[in-house]
Amino acid sequence: MARRPILGLFDSANSAADAGDALRQAGIPDTDVDFLTDAPYPEGAFGEREEKHRLYIFPFIGGLLGLTTGILLTSMTQVAYPLVTGGKPILSLPPMAVVTYEGTMLGAILFTVLGIIFESRLPKLKAGLYDKRITEGYIGVLVNTEETQHGQVETALGQSGAVEVKRESGQ
Amino acid sequence: MASSGEQQHGGGHHAGMWVFPVAERVTAEVTGRTFAFPSGYKLALGVAGILTVLGVIGFIIKLTSSGFGSPGPWGYYAGIFSFIFMATGAAPLVAVAFRFTKSHWRRPLSRVSELFALVGVVNVILFIPLMLALPPILNPAAQGTELEVRRTLWFEVPIGAPHWWDFLGLVGLAVCSLAILWLSAMPDMAQARSSATGFRRALYGLLAGSWYGSKRQWIHQKAGLAMLGAFYFMLLVFVQFVFITEYAMSMVPGWKDSVLPPMYTVMSFQTALSLILVIMFVMRRWGGYAEYIGVSPFWSASKILLGLTLLWTYHLFAFFITYWYGRLEFEQNIIRYLFTEPYLVLFLGNFLFSFVTPFLLLIWNPLRKSDWGPTLAGCFALLGAFLFNIRTFTAAFNTGDHYEFALSRVPAAVLPDFGDILIILGGLGLAALVYLLAAKLIPNMSIWEVKEGAKYQKMDTLMKADYLVLAKPE
Numbered sequence: 001m002a003r004r005p006i007l008g009l010f011d012s013a014n015s016a017a018d019a020g021d022a023l024r025q026a027g028i029p030d031t032d033v034d035f036l037t038d039a040p041y042p043e044g045a046f047g048e049r050e051e052k053h054r055l056y057i058f059p060f061i062g063g064l065l066g067l068t069t070g071i072l073l074t075s076m077t078q079v080a081y082p083l084v085t086g087g088k089p090i091l092s093l094p095p096m097a098v099v100t101y102e103g104t105m106l107g108a109i110l111f112t113v114l115g116i117i118f119e120s121r122l123p124k125l126k127a128g129l130y131d132k133r134i135t136e137g138y139i140g141v142l143v144n145t146e147e148t149q150h151g152q153v154e155t156a157l158g159q160s161g162a163v164e165v166k167r168e169s170g171q
Numbered sequence: 172m173a174s175s176g177e178q179q180h181g182g183g184h185h186a187g188m189w190v191f192p193v194a195e196r197v198t199a200e201v202t203g204r205t206f207a208f209p210s211g212y213k214l215a216l217g218v219a220g221i222l223t224v225l226g227v228i229g230f231i232i233k234l235t236s237s238g239f240g241s242p243g244p245w246g247y248y249a250g251i252f253s254f255i256f257m258a259t260g261a262a263p264l265v266a267v268a269f270r271f272t273k274s275h276w277r278r279p280l281s282r283v284s285e286l287f288a289l290v291g292v293v294n295v296i297l298f299i300p301l302m303l304a305l306p307p308i309l310n311p312a313a314q315g316t317e318l319e320v321r322r323t324l325w326f327e328v329p330i331g332a333p334h335w336w337d338f339l340g341l342v343g344l345a346v347c348s349l350a351i352l353w354l355s356a357m358p359d360m361a362q363a364r365s366s367a368t369g370f371r372r373a374l375y376g377l378l379a380g381s382w383y384g385s386k387r388q389w390i391h392q393k394a395g396l397a398m399l400g401a402f403y404f405m406l407l408v409f410v411q412f413v414f415i416t417e418y419a420m421s422m423v424p425g426w427k428d429s430v431l432p433p434m435y436t437v438m439s440f441q442t443a444l445s446l447i448l449v450i451m452f453v454m455r456r457w458g459g460y461a462e463y464i465g466v467s468p469f470w471s472a473s474k475i476l477l478g479l480t481l482l483w484t485y486h487l488f489a490f491f492i493t494y495w496y497g498r499l500e501f502e503q504n505i506i507r508y509l510f511t512e513p514y515l516v517l518f519l520g521n522f523l524f525s526f527v528t529p530f531l532l533l534i535w536n537p538l539r540k541s542d543w544g545p546t547l548a549g550c551f552a553l554l555g556a557f558l559f560n561i562r563t564f565t566a567a568f569n570t571g572d573h574y575e576f577a578l579s580r581v582p583a584a585v586l587p588d589f590g591d592i593l594i595i596l597g598g599l600g601l602a603a604l605v606y607l608l609a610a611k612l613i614p615n616m617s618i619w620e621v622k623e624g625a626k627y628q629k630m631d632t633l634m635k636a637d638y639l640v641l642a643k644p645e
Contacts, residue, residue, distance in 0.1 A: 038198070038362060039622035040389040042644035051386050055394045059402070077330060098324060098413070102336060105406045106343045112402065113350045116395040120388050122381045130383055135362035137195045137622070142385070 005129040006150055007036075007166045008141040008157030016139035017046045019160035026156045028145060036130070036140030046139075058115025059108040066107020070100030129168055138163070188540075189639050190465035194625040201616045202363040204459050206371070208611070211457065219604035226597005230300075232590035242422065245304040246568030247591035249418055250561040251598040252301060254442075256294050256341075256414070257435070257556060259602060260407060261443035262287035263348045266355070267400030275641055276471045278624040279464040282617040283454070284447050285355050288348035289609040290602050295341050297598065301418065302334040310574040318574050323421045324413060333417050340410040347403045352613070354395050357382045359618040371612065411436050422567035423508070425501040425577030430493070434486035438525070441479040442556040445549030448472055452546040454615075463616055466542050473545035477533040480552065484526045501577030509566055513584030517562035525555030 010016040016035060023033055030049040035041075043050070074096040082090045116122075134140045141162070143153050150167070157165050192200075230248075237244035265284040269277030306321060313319045325332040361382035364375035382388060412432040420426045448469060455464040494506045510518050529548040538544030569585045570578065587595070627642040 034385045034387070036384045037389070038358070038384055039194075039619045039626070040393065041626075048386060051390050053390050053394050055391060055398065059398055073330065095325075099332075099336065101409060102340055102343070102406075105402060105409065106339065109343060109347045109350070109399065109402045109406070112395065112398050113346070116350075116354060116391060120381075120391045120395075128383055132365050134384065135198045135365070140383075142383075 002147060003144055004147055004150070004168055005142055005144050006153050006157075007129045007131060008143070008160070008162035009131050009133060009164045009166065010139045010141065010161060011137075011163055012161075013041065013045065013139055015161035016141055019141045019157050019162065020047045022156040022160045023141075023143065023153065026152050028143060028149065028153060028156075032143055032145050034142040034144075036134050036142055038135050038137060053119065055112070055115050055119055058111040058118075062111025062114075063104045063108035065111075066103035066105065067100055069107070070103030071096065073103070074099050129166060131164070131166060188466045188470070189628070189630065190462055190467075191628060191630070192463050192621050192625055194622045197616075197618050197621050197625075198359075198362045199366070201359075201463075201614050201618050201621075202366050205363070205611060205614045205616075206367070212607070212611075216604065216607050219600045219607055222596045222600020223604050224597075225593045226600055229590045229593025229595075229597055233594060236590065239300070239303040242304045242306055242568045242573070243571075243585070245300065246565035246585060247561065247587050248594050248598075249301055249304070249564035249568055251595045252294075252297050253414070253418070253564055254557050254560040255290070255297065255598055255602045257411075257439040257560060258442040258446045258553070259287045259290040259606075260294060260344060260411070261436075261439040262446060263291075263351055264400075264404055264407060264440070265443055265447050267351065267396075267403060270396065271400065273643065274471070275624050275628055276467045278617060278620045279460070280447055280451055280468055280472070281355065281620055282359075282613075282615055283450050284443070285348075285352045285617075286606060286609045286613065286615065287443075288345070288352040290605050291341075291345040291348045293601055293605050295338070295345050297601075298338060298341050302338060304568075305334065305418065306422075306573050308333070313574065318576055321421060321573050322424070322427070324416045333413070337410075337413055337417060340406065340413060343406055344403070344410055347399055347406060351396060351399050351403060353378060354392055354399065355617065356613050357392070358384060359614040362618060363614055374612070407439075408436055411439060419563050419567040422573050423505065423570050423578060424573065424575035426505055428490060428493070430486055430490040434483065434490060437479060437482045437486055438556055438559060441476065441483055441525070441552050444472060444476050444479065445552040445556075448476070448546050448549040449553070452542055455542060460616065463621060466540065469542045469545045470540050473533055473539040473548070476529065476545060476548060476552070477539075480526060480529045480533065480548075484530075487522070487526075499577070501579065504578040504581050507581045508570075508578065509562070512581055514562045514566055517558050521555050521558040521562060523555070524551045525559060529555075 008016075008019055010019065020033060020035070024030065033048065035046045035048055075091060078091050078095075084090065085095075088095075129142060131138065131140060141157060143157075145153060154165050233244060233248065239245075242249075262284045266277070266281040270281065308320050308323050308325065310319055310321065323333065325336075357379045360375040360379035361384070364372060364379065367375050412435075415432050415435040420428060420431055451464055451468065454460040491506070491510065494502050497503065497506075508514070528551040532538055532544060532548040532551070535544070565585055566582075569582060571582055627644065629640050630637050631640045632638070
């Protein structure tokens with residue numbers, strides 16, 4: 001059976017939080033429920049599950065790659081052109097700092113941008129279920145579940161005070 | 172969530188200090204104002220456009236009359252580039268820094284500062300002629316007391332140094348600031364896409380078509396902004412260090428100063444904050460944003476501006492006193508060249524506008540507690556920064572022999588020619604033009620941040636006085 005979204009629209013944050021409780025009582029797993037808002041709400045405001053992110057891995061990898069590239073580039077240049085400057089050793093760290101630092105930063109920045117795109121699942125080619133009123137302060141409770149459970153979900157959303165319950169067009 | 176009408180501008184002796192936008196109306200009002208083109212705005216765009224054209228003419232005059240054979244003729248170009256880079260490069264950092272501190276007063280200024288990301292692209296383009304004007308590291312005519320290589324940061328000269336590494340740094344800054352702008356504006360563009368038409372609608376669909384405001388998206392947006400903000404700060408300070416070292420210090424024989432790069436960075440923070448205050452003042456007074464921008468952001472920012480003003484002066488003094496006590500002839504020559512002889516007037520103007528006037532204005536509390544006081548101080552600081560950059564880079568590019576062991580004489584001041592004046596006007600015009608266009612392309616107030624702030628702030632009464640009640644969600 002296909003999983004399809006259903007959206008409950010609420011005009012107050014408290015009602016949306018109640019809907020979260022009602023869905024949980026109806027046996028809908030937390031992972032199937034999402035709260036759509038026009039501005040960030042404090043962690044746990046709707047009694048929702050805690051979301052963890054692993055975005056920090058991306059700049060770490062990017063930075064490491066940039067650092068390695070910078071070290072290789074500068075050390076290989078120093079070895080390829082062995083000029084003694086100011087009586088310092090041919091392979092010395094201070095002259096390498098500028099390029100390795102820049103390489104590290106650029107790698108970290110590029111990978112952070114890629115990480116954000118990947119982790120936020122952007123771009124998403126298929127338009128999702130949404131309502132313009134969310135931009136005016138309404139809260140959307142989006143449930144992605146089996147079609148057989150849609151009746152149950154609709155009841156839970158309606159009883160919690162949803163001003164409207166929407167399904168994908170064609171349903 | 173929403174505030175009542177009487178809370179709009181606070182009350183009692185706090186009137187106008189804090190404003191409480193009505194969350195439900197923010198999207199419609201901000202997008203409406205962003206999409207509107209009042210006659211004053213069209214005039215500003217026209218003036219900026221004309222100045223840009225003049226700048227292009229000036230550049231062509233300079234290119235055909237001088238070429239890139241010697242850096243001297245490009246001193247004023249370097250000065251105006253540095254001024255634009257100093258102010259606009261650090262501007263996105265203002266949003267980043269105050270977002271880190273989770274202050275509520277920064278909400279109206281976030282987007283004002285982030286929009287400068289698009290001017291960052293202009294900085295990359297404007298930098299290209301400077302790459303060509305920079306003298307090579309290896310001295311083409313080394314003999315006698317001259318150095319075989321110009322004094323430079325690039326000791327071992329890796330591939331592409333210094334030009335391409337400087338350029339890559341600027342590109343990195345532009346990419347990072349654009350990513351910050353995109354990430355920050357994505358929720359607003361998604362909210363505005365239903366009322367947008369034509370090109371804006373297509374743009375918003377492309378850049379924010381997948382944004383729905385889910386918990387996952389908000390968390391990644393917050394984490395992404397924090398990380399990119401930290402990287403932007405780390406890269407900005409680095410690029411400024413490389414730029415001022417390579418394009419100013421290494422051009423003046425014998426100028427070895429560890430204070431100049433931090434002084435440049437501190438001044439860039441002072442200049443960027445000043446510029447943002449000026450723009451916010453214009454938006455509040457004439458842009459229809461009085462209900463979004465209270466006096467509070469000016470008051471809060473003024474204290475930081477005062478601190479930066481004092482910090483700049485401390486660095487200037489540290490720089491000056493080191494060379495003033497220097498017993499060598501070239502140390503005295505550097506002081507005479509940059510401070511007391513050919514460029515004395517520019518230095519005095521720089522000192523007056525970067526320190527004396529902002530300091531005298533900002534130490535006065537009633538003035539800090541107004542919108543025009545910090546703005547006026549900001550205008551002076553901008554003028555001071557302009558004079559600093561013109562003085563430093565014109566002097567640096569016109570020392571004559573850049574391969575000399577030390578500055579053996581004090582060169583004469585170089586006055587701007589017709590092409591220089593056009594280039595200066597054009598540089599300012601181009602930066603203004605891009606910013607003005609950006610402010611009509613992307614919502615010029617951070618809608619989601621203003622709405623978020625509306626949830627956490629309200630006026631309340633304790634006994635007979637009004638108080639601002641602030642909540643901190645974390």
